[in-house]
Amino acid sequence: MPLPQAGPPAAQYTSASARQVTEYTGTSARLLSALRRELPEGALSTGPEATAPYAADRSGSRPDGTPLVVVHATRAEHVQTALRHAHALRVPVVPRGAGTGLSGAANAGAGSVVVDLSRMNRILQLNPEEQTAVVEPGVITAELDRAAGEFGLRYAPDPASAAISTVGGNIATNAGGLRCAKYGVTRDAVLGLDAVLADGTLVRTGRRTVKGVTGYDLTALLTGSEGTLGVITGATVRLRPVPESTVTVAAYFDSFSAGAEAVSALTAARLEPSMAELLDGPVLAAVDEAQGTDLRARGGALLLLQCDGRSAAAEAALAVQLLGEHAESVETTADPVEADRLLTARRLALPSLERLGRVLIEDIAVPRTQLAAAVREITAIAERHDVRIFTFAHAADGNLHPILVLAPDLSGVPEAAWRAAGDIFTAALRLGGTLTGEHGVGTLKRQWLGDELGPEQHALQRRLKAAFDPHGVLNPGKAL
Amino acid sequence: MPLPQAGPPAAQYTSASARQVTEYTGTSARLLSALRRELPEGALSTGPEATAPYAADRSGSRPDGTPLVVVHATRAEHVQTALRHAHALRVPVVPRGAGTGLSGAANAGAGSVVVDLSRMNRILQLNPEEQTAVVEPGVITAELDRAAGEFGLRYAPDPASAAISTVGGNIATNAGGLRCAKYGVTRDAVLGLDAVLADGTLVRTGRRTVKGVTGYDLTALLTGSEGTLGVITGATVRLRPVPESTVTVAAYFDSFSAGAEAVSALTAARLEPSMAELLDGPVLAAVDEAQGTDLRARGGALLLLQCDGRSAAAEAALAVQLLGEHAESVETTADPVEADRLLTARRLALPSLERLGRVLIEDIAVPRTQLAAAVREITAIAERHDVRIFTFAHAADGNLHPILVLAPDLSGVPEAAWRAAGDIFTAALRLGGTLTGEHGVGTLKRQWLGDELGPEQHALQRRLKAAFDPHGVLNPGKAL
Structure with a gap:
């Protein structure tokens, strides 16, 4: 729900001053120094003018202030580096695809690190025999669909934003769309994920086969977690034949x-x-x-x-x-x-x-x-x-x-x-329904979340979040 | 893999003596006394003759000894009572449907509590307009399919064991079958679950709608978790039209x-x-x-x-x-x-x-x-x-x-x-594949699990288990 200037309680990290402009002190300075040392030239944007475009998604709500820094990742290692330092210094991290979300989940307030995944936009593999694709998270959803189309296949999830949103963002919100009555939501198209955990560890979940039951289903858990459990740096997705008519x-x-x-x-x-x-x-x-x-x-x-x-x-x-x-x-x-x-x-x-x-x-x-x-x-x-x-x-x-x-x-x-x-x-x-069919909870629906989950499940979900992200650096104040 | 008498290291709870017959001491006595006090007559089986049939599944492997007690639950509250006491006394609990699993996940060794769900076998609702059913976990899979058939619908998951296995057991193992090439595995048919957590808390996950993205996907996480995260006491599942020909x-x-x-x-x-x-x-x-x-x-x-x-x-x-x-x-x-x-x-x-x-x-x-x-x-x-x-x-x-x-x-x-x-x-x-397509890890594939998950994801899965079950009472030594 777009809510300019008003809305439910803002994210937890709005205490830092939004006015720091060029002089960074304390934690911010240490983080920037580490990122500048370890990431390639051009991978960082700092200063309020440069970071302001990354402060909000399309929900219409805005956080307090502008992000400290935007990390324009072009490889998973960049995401790992950013998270390792942010985790050590307890600085909030907001993953971002194209910023087309409608629930505030990609809003990034003062002092935060935005991990911009839009430059990780390669289709690494498109396998028509297996009907699968391996993609980086910043691939535009409609681009993947178009590429699959050359082989008579398609990527079924089709949120209204498909022409401007990313596959990674769609996975993070478990996006729906017009076709999902028959073809399912994004989760149904995702076989496996590469994800960077809060501390910078890279895990590879799920599988590259159409079937498999080894271990807990972390792929499904990460799908729709709105960047609060890990940052998606790659996905193996299922493609489907384009219908004959x-x-x-x-x-x-x-x-x-x-x-x-x-x-x-x-x-x-x-x-x-x-x-x-x-x-x-x-x-x-x-x-x-x-x-x-x-x-x-x-x-x-x-x-x-x-x-x-x-x-x-x-x-x-x-x-x-x-x-x-x-x-x-x-x-x-x-x-x-x-x-x-x-x-x-x-x-x-x-x-x-x-x-x-x-x-x-x-x-x-x-x-x-x-x-x-x-x-x-x-x-x-x-x-x-x-x-x-x-x-x-x-x-x-x-x-x-x-x-x-x-x-x-x-x-x-x-x-x-x-x-x-x-x-x-x-x-x-x-009526036996749910708060959100496909847009996600973000910041805007948090105040009603407990009504749907009930206190016991809500508490369990928080414990689960802590198991992934004990210091709460990943997209705090969102989804839960 | 059926492995009579031999196999990977047995479950963690085999230290208790298998020879205790009628005299229970210490923890066992306290647990039995509490269960007898709070559960209805006929809900408990004790003594090695009565509990031995509940010691093993169809994997062919057998644990050391026989369970301390079998709780024949007929309501979710019985499961909650059993888990509350077992959790407090740190006694291992093994949930069991029909015991048709092939990986040892339902094996129950000496001193353990088997929660038998086979008597919770009612189809509580079958809604042909919504194409959904609400069932207790002990419903035989083929029975649900047959009941749906009266309305021109079917329950798509069809493991080879459908005539003898339960819906709850199928969910716990995320069972596959012959039809899943087109219709998906059990997970694809499950919309929401009732599950009792290790400490006896009942949570209701997922939804009763065909679509919804509120909170983390605990339904998918519990599906295939082989009784190590919670005991399934109810499920809302999706039905599908029987094909015309x-x-x-x-x-x-x-x-x-x-x-x-x-x-x-x-x-x-x-x-x-x-x-x-x-x-x-x-x-x-x-x-x-x-x-x-x-x-x-x-x-x-x-x-x-x-x-x-x-x-x-x-x-x-x-x-x-x-x-x-x-x-x-x-x-x-x-x-x-x-x-x-x-x-x-x-x-x-x-x-x-x-x-x-x-x-x-x-x-x-x-x-x-x-x-x-x-x-x-x-x-x-x-x-x-x-x-x-x-x-x-x-x-x-x-x-x-x-x-x-x-x-x-x-x-x-x-x-x-x-x-x-x-x-x-x-x-x-x-070859880019997985250890188990549809039977699960159980006890029999645990020694190879780390090879597939990798150490980082394996560690994450253990943290996740701890978030659900901090004392490790739920089906210890299985799945992970």
């Missing part, structure tokens, strides 16, 4: 509830669409206002569905038949250009909302059958707190993005928006 | 290598079979000898393939075409009875080998393209150590089961068999 269906419904029911009907019919995006009426109206379209006149909700694979046409035909019982109108196409036109509403939803004000993107997930109930709750919450909330959903996953739109001239987040966000989280938990 | 293909090849190449050709053609079992010539000869068939005369290796889903027929047709370029002969059928006949060789492979002597089942996995190389290594190892090794493989996964057949009258495992097993592990690692 894809058919796109667009269906308009009287209401969001009717659309949600239609999606349930598809699930009940054992269909597994590769995409099922459901947009509510207010989103359609916002797109109309921005783009001059007439979507809202056609229905109170729009479902955009894709079926893929060898039986895409048969599945889509079945889907159209089932949707016909619930929908106002249904269109379908196997033509990519026409499909792109149908998907316009989804692609333009967020930009259209951004024209209306400052957006705060929420990310709850509920059991799939509770989708309509969740939207009813969200509507009631919007009325109760007098805030504007627009919702679209990855409907086959039960993952909703309620988007609060605030007045653009506000500095800080109004108390009503905070209360609405809190009520949305509470509603998600009450 | 299944087509079975049987292809004979000149050699195992030719069969392995054919499987690579299928992968290269972007086919995703739901099953690809490859049996070598010696296995076929053993089946012939036991069953009076003529499999070996038809080829030096047999591939049994299944394609499923809406496009099963089209995929199978493509597979037949590709296999034709490598195979001696190919048969195909969509008829279940005929399919069952084709699958006979696979089903009877192990029983046929068991007629030849005592079998030790290995379980390495290698990158898929290294399958033929792995079998060449295994053949050389068999010759070098003069032991008989028969191999079949889940070929689409790169998961091989080399089966050592020893003289039936031997007590203990000959040194040559140990050396052969060690060489097989070393070869797997050299």
Whole structure:
């Protein structure tokens, strides 16, 4: 949730002065001296002008101050060197890919060390026979997908940020996306990781085979740990065949509830669409206002569905038949250009909302059958707190993005928006759901985390963090 | 690997005398007294006759002595009570499902507490709309699958032991099976867990939604942890639609290598079979000898393939075409009875080998393209150590089961068999593979574990264990 200037308690390391500019003293000076001695020329950025661009991610929240130094790693050894010294001197370290996160997990406050992994951006191996790739963490997600495409393969995880986010960042947040209803989230694509631990030790987790059960599953544990357990310096990922064909269906419904029911009907019919995006009426109206379209006149909700694979046409035909019982109108196409036109509403939803004000993107997930109930709750919450909330959903996953739109001239987040966000989280938990389907906890959802985990599991997770990072130098104040 | 009477160093808790029969002293007496006071009548078995059946799993290895007590839990609270007291008194606890494990992970030595979960065998919820089930750990895996089948769904993980093993045991070992080439291993089917920690605390991990990234992924961490991090007392699992149709293909090849190449050709053609079992010539000869068939005369290796889903027929047709370029002969059928006949060789492979002597089942996995190389290594190892090794493989996964057949009258495992097993592990690692594809580490593979994990990751895994179980009471001497 983007929260300029306000938000939950800031990270633990904001006590250091943000004003130190060129004169470094004490710990900072010792750390810089060690890093300058051991890292290559050009690997460090210091001074507030140079480090300020690395202070925040795309959550809209900002930490207090600017980082002490940015380490532009080009090899795992650079990460090890940075962590070894930061660990010895107890200086907080914030790993960073492209900084596109939406939860504040890559925010780096005064006195911290940013480990910038964006220059470790090589695809080291792409093995079409094994359908695997070995990559550095800074590879742009869409680049990997494109490279795999040359062999008729693809990297399945497709967060909306794929064109600008990194594979390493996606792993650190266990990113989702549009295709994960059928193909799973990032975790499902990761076979093994290279990770640097807090003290600079490099470990190699998981495996390079598609199957294996040796030892505890540290690969899964690191995936989604938001840089609090280790810094990912390499990954072996699984690729998948590009589907033979894809058919796109667009269906308009009287209401969001009717659309949600239609999606349930598809699930009940054992269909597994590769995409099922459901947009509510207010989103359609916002797109109309921005783009001059007439979507809202056609229905109170729009479902955009894709079926893929060898039986895409048969599945889509079945889907159209089932949707016909619930929908106002249904269109379908196997033509990519026409499909792109149908998907316009989804692609333009967020930009259209951004024209209306400052957006705060929420990310709850509920059991799939509770989708309509969740939207009813969200509507009631919007009325109760007098805030504007627009919702679209990855409907086959039960993952909703309620988007609060605030007045653009506000500095800080109004108390009503905070209360609405809190009520949305509470509603998600009450419906058997979760605080975050795919964006992560970061700094912004920490205050609600305990409600979901319960005190015992929360305590266990803290012990686990301590087993990895006894001095708490890795991305403190995040995720947990 | 079944290892009667011999094997790697026994578990850490074998110092207590195995001869205590009815007179319990000290810690044992205090533990029994507490358990008798707090648990219901009939929940405890004591005395060597009653506890001996709970001393070993199906690995063939046996611990020293018999357990002190078996707690037949029927509720999570019973598990909590047992663990709370065992933790306070530092008595080792061995969780047990059906005891069908093949790695010694459920072996329970003298003085230990077995927590028997087989009576917690209720399917608490089966939700066809959500395609999820909530189960107690003692539910037999095939029972869950059958119950799901009433709604056109299935529980995808299908270890060979499905008819006798439990869902909880499958989760504790992250069991694989025949279908996991396409549908993943047990971990991929588990959404959330209830687990009792070493001190008796109950935690609820994961989620009941299909998507969610709150907190560290303790669900994945507990899955495959072989009872060393917690005792699973409940699980929310994902169900999947039963495929519309299944087509079975049987292809004979000149050699195992030719069969392995054919499987690579299928992968290269972007086919995703739901099953690809490859049996070598010696296995076929053993089946012939036991069953009076003529499999070996038809080829030096047999591939049994299944394609499923809406496009099963089209995929199978493509597979037949590709296999034709490598195979001696190919048969195909969509008829279940005929399919069952084709699958006979696979089903009877192990029983046929068991007629030849005592079998030790290995379980390495290698990158898929290294399958033929792995079998060449295994053949050389068999010759070098003069032991008989028969191999079949889940070929689409790169998961091989080399089966050592020893003289039936031997007590203990000959040194040559140990050396052969060690060489097989070393070869797997050299080929980029792993010690265990799906059976787990247990006690039997512990001595090779460090070779795969490396010292840094091994140390990290031990710290992680300590974060869960500081006094090491949970299944000590296993998995790590």
